[in-house]
Amino acid sequence: MVKKVSLKDIAQKIGVSTALVSYVLSGNEEKGRVGKETAEKIRQAAKELNYQPNHIAKSLKTGKTNTIGLIVADISNPFFASIARGVEDESGHFGLTTIIGSSDESTEKLKNLVDVFIKRQVDGFIISPPDNSEETIEYIISLGIPICLIDRHFNHVNSSYVITDNKESMQTAVSHLLEMGYKNLAFVAYKSSLQHMKDREQGFLDASATIQSKVYKINFNKQQQELNKVLDEILETQKADAIVFATNTLSVAGLKYLTQKGVQIPKDLNVMCFDFSEVYDFFYHPIIHVKQPIEQLAKDSVVALTQQMKDHTIQKKVLRSELIAKTRA
Amino acid sequence: MVKKVSLKDIAQKIGVSTALVSYVLSGNEEKGRVGKETAEKIRQAAKELNYQPNHIAKSLKTGKTNTIGLIVADISNPFFASIARGVEDESGHFGLTTIIGSSDESTEKLKNLVDVFIKRQVDGFIISPPDNSEETIEYIISLGIPICLIDRHFNHVNSSYVITDNKESMQTAVSHLLEMGYKNLAFVAYKSSLQHMKDREQGFLDASATIQSKVYKINFNKQQQELNKVLDEILETQKADAIVFATNTLSVAGLKYLTQKGVQIPKDLNVMCFDFSEVYDFFYHPIIHVKQPIEQLAKDSVVALTQQMKDHTIQKKVLRSELIAKTRA
DNA sequence: CTGAAAGCGCTTACAG
DNA sequence: CTGAAAGCGCTTACAG
Numbered sequence: 001m002v003k004k005v006s007l008k009d010i011a012q013k014i015g016v017s018t019a020l021v022s023y024v025l026s027g028n029e030e031k032g033r034v035g036k037e038t039a040e041k042i043r044q045a046a047k048e049l050n051y052q053p054n055h056i057a058k059s060l061k062t063g064k065t066n067t068i069g070l071i072v073a074d075i076s077n078p079f080f081a082s083i084a085r086g087v088e089d090e091s092g093h094f095g096l097t098t099i100i101g102s103s104d105e106s107t108e109k110l111k112n113l114v115d116v117f118i119k120r121q122v123d124g125f126i127i128s129p130p131d132n133s134e135e136t137i138e139y140i141i142s143l144g145i146p147i148c149l150i151d152r153h154f155n156h157v158n159s160s161y162v163i164t165d166n167k168e169s170m171q172t173a174v175s176h177l178l179e180m181g182y183k184n185l186a187f188v189a190y191k192s193s194l195q196h197m198k199d200r201e202q203g204f205l206d207a208s209a210t211i212q213s214k215v216y217k218i219n220f221n222k223q224q225q226e227l228n229k230v231l232d233e234i235l236e237t238q239k240a241d242a243i244v245f246a247t248n249t250l251s252v253a254g255l256k257y258l259t260q261k262g263v264q265i266p267k268d269l270n271v272m273c274f275d276f277s278e279v280y281d282f283f284y285h286p287i288i289h290v291k292q293p294i295e296q297l298a299k300d301s302v303v304a305l306t307q308q309m310k311d312h313t314i315q316k317k318v319l320r321s322e323l324i325a326k327t328r329a
Numbered sequence: 330m331v332k333k334v335s336l337k338d339i340a341q342k343i344g345v346s347t348a349l350v351s352y353v354l355s356g357n358e359e360k361g362r363v364g365k366e367t368a369e370k371i372r373q374a375a376k377e378l379n380y381q382p383n384h385i386a387k388s389l390k391t392g393k394t395n396t397i398g399l400i401v402a403d404i405s406n407p408f409f410a411s412i413a414r415g416v417e418d419e420s421g422h423f424g425l426t427t428i429i430g431s432s433d434e435s436t437e438k439l440k441n442l443v444d445v446f447i448k449r450q451v452d453g454f455i456i457s458p459p460d461n462s463e464e465t466i467e468y469i470i471s472l473g474i475p476i477c478l479i480d481r482h483f484n485h486v487n488s489s490y491v492i493t494d495n496k497e498s499m500q501t502a503v504s505h506l507l508e509m510g511y512k513n514l515a516f517v518a519y520k521s522s523l524q525h526m527k528d529r530e531q532g533f534l535d536a537s538a539t540i541q542s543k544v545y546k547i548n549f550n551k552q553q554q555e556l557n558k559v560l561d562e563i564l565e566t567q568k569a570d571a572i573v574f575a576t577n578t579l580s581v582a583g584l585k586y587l588t589q590k591g592v593q594i595p596k597d598l599n600v601m602c603f604d605f606s607e608v609y610d611f612f613y614h615p616i617i618h619v620k621q622p623i624e625q626l627a628k629d630s631v632v633a634l635t636q637q638m639k640d641h642t643i644q645k646k647v648l649r650s651e652l653i654a655k656t657r658a
Numbered sequence: 659c660t661g662a663a664a665g666c667g668c669t670t671a672c673a674g
Numbered sequence: 675c676t677g678a679a680a681g682c683g684c685t686t687a688c689a690g
Contacts, residue, residue, distance in 0.1 A: 097428055
């Protein structure tokens with residue numbers, strides 16, 4: 001390993017103190033009131049020696065790492081991958097580096113990741129929390145570490161968050177189905193204490209009050225089997241004329257199972273999905289879906305977090321989703 | 330911000346030196362030959378005060394950050410998102426944290442990310458390099474920083490890498506098309522100096538030598554327009570009976586355009602794609618494709634890198650891909 | 659078995 | 675305008 005050049009090396013080379021070098025190179029020249037030519041010599045030497053400041057040392061001294069921890073359910077899921085990309089880009093603008101972890105919707109894993117990230121002294125967290133993780137979120141808050149929840153939140157936890165208008169967008173979407181003439185709806189969601197899930201359910205219930213409808217909730221852990229069972233029931237017992245899926249994972253998995261069973265959409269039954277997926281583009285019929293502004297969610301959560309890092313403001317932001325229900329071009 | 334508890338705090342609390350505390354808490358108890366009950370008292374106090382070691386301080390002292398930098402083209406692309414997930418999981422087993430960056434296939438962005446990561450003192454890099462980035466890769470090597478390329482490499486750069494058998498798998502895939510009876514093939518790839526791209530092309534050429542065929546290469550930067558133009562040409566001028574796509578991005582974008590144009594697969598024309606995509610599951614006909622072992626690529630690159638971090642061994646590993654050409658169940 | 663001390667590479671009051 | 679020095683929170687040879 002090539003020896004790294006330090007402040008001291010360049011200080012020695014031109015015979016000044018490390019303090020001067022630090023002032024000049026960190027852009028606090030005025031503060032140190034350094035002479036113009038000295039400053040120039042320092043910059044010159046830094047360039048010659050290819051000086052790269054040691055971030056670690058700086059962090060230890062200042063207590064800031066300029067690093068944020070992002071924890072999502074699964075970084076390989078396109079929805080969260082997009083969020084990660086948005087957070088990465090936006091945080092770069094603030095000179096922040098992002099470290100990412102996947103909780104797999106497990107409170108246990110979340111807790112471990114949080115501990116690891118805290119040991120690494122992250123300046124703040126952006127988290128899409130799994131079910132039943134209030135305690136861990138509150139633990140972070142109790143430590144005084146800035147945090148912004150994204151996509152999901154808990155009503156009774158006082159933290160910053162950036163989410164979409166889950167209840168309203170679901171109402172709009174379901175109302176659209178009613179306008180189209182559907183009269184017997186099934187709603188497929190997860191069992192969850194997370195507010196976004198409750199809100200989507202409430203939106204469904206509100207909009208479908210005047211017609212026949214049924215709500216199915218499955219366990220995330222056994223979703224494949226339970227989803228299939230629920231869909232069979234919807235097809236055979238309830239005989240619904242349209243299914244509303246509450247999340248992107250359920251949407252894609254549900255579509256796949258229906259296709260496998262030979263169900264024709266929308267002839268036999270229509271569907272309403274949540275979140276965009278690239279697979280819709282390849283489906284034989286346009287898929288009605290609620291499109292959340294992922295980029296904006298990511299961007300705004302970084303903005304909210306950096307704001308909180310500065311002045312401890314708690315921001316709660318709700319973005320609007322869009323209903324995509326047009327015929328394919 | 331709640332005051333963090335340090336080694337010193339717990340040393341003071343029970344009246345021993347920080348050295349002892351350090352030995353006990355970092356598991357080097359034997360090395361410090363610490364007394365059993367002292368050790369117990371220390372552990373007790375650490376728990377009571379909820380002591381979280383400061384990783385930054387440790388890093389400064391030891392020169393190791395236990396952090397690796399992963400740079401891919403685009404973390405929101407499912408292919409790279411899967412790699413990221415694999416790297417994240419595997420590096421966790423080694424106590425390493427991963428920071429991720431997206432180069433967008435730009436050498437300039439790669440260079441910036443590398444500089445940022447070096448300032449953060451990453452212990453090593455895993456990089457899927459963009460075209461013409463040899464210099465940056467060699468710069469990292471010249472600094473003595475361990476690096477493992479993934480998915481792509483340069484033949485004349487002596488670094489560790491983990492890739493798949495690009496030439497062989499392409500040969501196998503194209504041979505399969507010949508066996509199926511196709512006689513006029515088009516190959517769609519990027520203009521690139523990257524070895525994996527050359528290898529895939531060579532594989533195509535070798536296997537299609539006995540029949541009619543044509544190679545099309547497009548610029549990554551203007552891929553949407555150029556791809557469409559090339560596909561039009563293939564349909565109208567070459568009148569190929571099958572198209573071979575060289576990458577996952579080209580495969581999905583190509584399929585989309587063909588579908589849009591009303592081309593029926595495989596009736597009008599068949600396709601052979603590279604890499605799996607979830608969209609295939611929703612296509613009206615099974616898609617023949619080469620499936621790379623993404624999980625294994627990710628895993629092996631972390632193993633190669635950690636090995637190199639220990640003993641400076643350079644490992645070059647080639648994994649086998651699988652041809653998926655079965656009828657849908 | 660235990661403690662005092664140096665040092666990792668920075669920043670930043672403080673003193674001249 | 676410039677330098678000496680303390681200190682961030684650890685680790686680790688060294689001395690007892």
